[in-house]
Amino acid sequence: MAIEVKNVSYTYSPKSANAYEALTNVSITINDGDYLTIVGQTGSGKSTLVQMLNGLEMPTLGEIFVDGVSTQLLCKKNKTTKELRKKVGLVFQFPEYQLFEETIVKDVAFGLINNGMDKEQAYEKAKEYILKVGLNESYFNRSPFELSGGERRKVAIAGILALEPKTLVLDEPTAGLDPRSKKEILEFIKSLHEEGRTVILVTHNMEIVRKYANHVVLIDGGKIFFDGTPDEFFLDEGVCKIIEIPEVISFARSLAKKGIDIDINRVRDVKTLINQIEEWRSKHE
């Protein structure tokens, strides 16, 4: 297994008057090659959890193991913090606010250079990844500050992806992006997943859960409410009360209730639903 979260609790400003427990006794096992989506309402503790995965925050209670080694142990020896960050790459929520270099290429190369790559090589790799997130050559030497919000987001994501971490963690990477950019980025992440990387993605978008994930965790009020596969997820009675499930799924469900036999587990999107309806029709004609 790649990452194991074991009985983790996290408290903001502990011991002070405004101590706040954001996570309570959370345990998750994330396997190598998983595409995990973490869902839950705003303020449920998703970002907090995700920041502990690469050692930016330490659990107040419990432990997190990355490849069998506890993050606390890794971060105590300061050299290995970098090793951990190389293994687990984290794209922050609203990463567009972290850009600072004069040109986009330099900004994307920042992480690579920090990790000891030499400049020429880093710039080459940066260019490669800028193209991969769906920006073209004309962007290379522009200033990140003259880009739109969505374009900045792409640059920031490229900055982490270029580090080629084995496990990729993205905190709401597509929130507020236009549909086309959303799709480009998601498809690129999917291709990385197919290369064998572990992907952990925080999202509110149930379509992403349905289409890409093989593992989903629902956090509610700092506790794990659900942990399982997307198929189980969309059939779970409790989940439906917290989360708004995609229209296709609820539509398929109503059809199933009306006596059209549809296998909900196989419904990914509109297309797969239509296929099933057609199958059903051809059977009945």
Added chain:
Amino acid sequence: MSSMVFGRYVSEKTFVHKLDPRTKIFLLILFSVAVFLHFTNNITSLLMAVGYLVLVFVLMICSKINILELFKSLSMMWFMMLFLLIIYIITPVPEPNLPVAFTIFGKVVYWDVFVNMGYIIVRLMLLISLAMVLTSSTRPMDMTYAFEWYMHPLKVIRFPVHEIAMTLSIALRFIPTLLDETNRIMKAQESRGADFKHGSIFKRFGAIISLIIPLFVSAIERSEQLANAMEARGYDPKAKRSRYKVLKGSWRDIVAIVFSLLIFGGIVFLLVYDSHVAQIVFF
């Protein structure tokens, strides 16, 4: 992060918290003056210092302020103490027949150096604690209202009192926001391999640049948005405005002012009397 800020406002319901901010500011100024009054007699000075310390500690306990926090802030002052010590040692002493502590690098060090430094440190500590009592018992917004009230007479000479108070209150409002932002950007850059704590000065400088630039950009963007939002709602700095919160004194303020004036009067009396006594003793 914001919990680390020194003297941050803590909501309580103590006597001190309920005082009018104008009263508190007035009393802060009054006692700051008192702290710096100079007694000629060393023993009285010492007694007074002890008296002030007791008074301030009582005040801090009354207003439920964490005294530990004060010591934390003092631990940050050691550099200044060192600096003071060096200045004291290298400045020539007017009376060469003072008791000598030791000689270092051929320079004579008098006991007086340490006595003087001790006084400065005690005074600074008193000032810091008083200021801390003010800031942790008064909402920043109330403080700016009080400032505005005190600056009111300056309006006569066309001093932009209201504008300055408004700027001040906006600045105060955004301190916690900027701290959160700093924290966030730091973490974001750390996950890109920036290292703020280890490595050579050169490397750390690079890391700090990666923090400061985004911070400035977001602060500027924020201020632009705020200015636009204010203008869109028809904000006019010159207009006469009413207040949601009107400052109002109460019996507590009268009690506090009378009590403090009595103490201050006592101190001034002691000062006059003390120099009188000193004259009798020495001449």
